[in-house]
Amino acid sequence: MAQAVVVLALATLLAAIYRFLIYPSLLCPMARIPTLSFTSRFSSLSLLWLQYSGQENRTIYELHRRKGPIIRLAPRVLSLNCFEGGLKQVYLGGFPKSGFYPLGFINYGILPMFAMTNNKEHGARKRAFANVFSKSHILSSESAREVTRAIIFDRLLPLIHQKATKSEAVDVIPLNYAYSMDSFVNWQVGIASGCNFIQNEAERDMYLTAFFDRERYTFEACHIPFITTILEKIGIRLIPKEVDEGTIDIENWNLAMCDKAVALLGTKDDVPPQDFPSVLAQGLRGMSNMEDLSSMASAEKTYPNRLDIAGEMFSDSSAAHETSGVTLSYLFWELSKRPELQTQLRTELRSLDPPLRLGDGGKALPNAKDVVQLPLLDALIMETLRLYPAVPGGQPRVTPAPSNSLGGFDGIPGGVVVQCSAYTVHRNEDVFPDPEAWKPERWLEATPEQLTAMRRWFWAFGSGPSMCIGSNFSLYSMKFCITAIYSNFASTIHDHGDMELMDAYLAGPKGGRLELVFSEAP
Ligand code: HEM
Secondary structure, three states: OOOHHHHHHHHHHHHHHHHHHHHHHHOOOOOOOOOHHHHHHHOOHHHHHHHHHHHHHHHHHHHHHHHOEEEEEEEEEEEEHHHHHHHHHHHHHOOOOOHHHHOOOOOEOOHHHOOOHHHHHHHHHHHHHHHOOOOHHHHOOOHHHHHHHHHHHHHHHHHHHHHHOOOOEEEEEHHHHHHHHHHHHHOOOOHHHHHOOOOOHHHHHHHHHHHHHOOOHHHHHOOHHHHHHHHHHOOOOOOOOOHHHHHHHHHHHHHHHHHHHHHHHHHOOOOOOHOOOOHHHHHHHHOOOOOOHHHHHHOOOOOOOHHHHHHHHHHHHHHHHHHHHHHHHHHHHHHHOOOHHHHHHHHHOOOOOOOOOOOOOOOOOOOOHHHHHHHHHHHHHHHHHHHHHOOOEHHHEEOOEEEEOOOOEEEEEEEEEEEEHHHOOOOOOOOOOOOOOOOOOHHHHHOOHHHHHHHHHHHOOHHHHHOOOOHHHHHHHHHHHHHHHHEEEEEEEEEOOOOOOOOOOOEEEOOOOOOEEEEOOO
């Protein structure tokens, strides 16, 4: 009997050695792919260390430079940096999202589109919202225009003007989060139901503190969820209770805005354009087939799919403010170092008819179509998104069964996590020579062939069926912000923290502080 037990134990041990060591290291179809470290063939520890210590994006970039377009980061995790057999197959081909998303981006206990891993479900949700986020809809939306007018003339410009008059420095990082949040949320749910982060610092701080506290624990929530859960069960919390409580506070804050907007839809026949909840109304129509939105009056707090809709709104505004805020901040940073470029930009902005000027009393906004087409303004944003992508980290997807050819290797099985990252993709020297330099002129001086390659490798918004749904809105909103500020003011750097891009999935400047002094432009 004892002998049988020993034989069984030995057989189990040998099977485990074969399954977890020999097969993945030497025999599986991925065995010859270059690795992050020797142990990556059979263990995820090296990758976890990179993620924990904030070195993942930079290390992966260096590895691709040295070892080619495909790297094995862990036994069943691959990083890719090529178009054919990489970006094209994985993202344009619509490989589904990995389990990373539901772990980190769930609200109210319900998956929003961002976190859905099932392609069918994800596609249906995306179609429900696609119309309101289309470029043509945004550029002709009266609601977007009136919200933009109010945010710029009643909130943003008066604040900058006041600071400029006193030559007081402004920390533009929280201001840019505030502008991006106000700009998006007030279009999403309408000004009457929305937020005012630019002027109401207490509301802004409540939200941003809870939001960034949660983001700080991405590693614990998304990369070691099993350990985090087990430890929590025995009373050891890796994610402090206050972080979860903060998330509940901002979920409630968001839900209250949604409820208010739905109630408004029901109580007024004609909601003024600036108060119309454009994205929320699309959610009611698209997710619940509610054509007659005025019937919502009786449905306050009980409208169909209330938490699903609130979850989408929460997820959208989370995705909107950090990314756009970071991009604006880096753009201001680069511009503030270059007074001549500011003059050049101001000349372009003031050619708009009407120009966006503070002080002429009319609150006149130029046509959105004209603003988004300005070449220098566009080049500044493209270059900022290239060098400082707000989502620099890997966007993990899962290979379909049974077998895939990726990065020049065949036979990659289904169920393997594959990812590209904007940080690396945007540093392709063949496409973006001198990749570490911020050179907006590269977008203006490129030949048509170069521009085609640059656009193909521009990946700040991802690509394919799960590409950013808010790209058109973010470009619209950021372009109006820059137009408003640099048509009227010049900026110089007063002081700043570490401006290096954090190494994470979502990232901004490490130091989190950029103080600029604005002055009235001649
Ligand atoms: C500069 C601004 C922005 C940048 C750089 C950006 C970037 C991205 C990227 C890279 C993705 C793909 C992420 C992944 O699959 O891992 C994404 C997805 C997404 N973004 Fe944005 N984003 C921006 C603004 C916005 C805005 C304003 C919204 C508001 C609606 C938004 C909503 C979303 C949503 C809902 C998804 C998920 C789409 C899907 O799963 O199909 N983003 N974004």
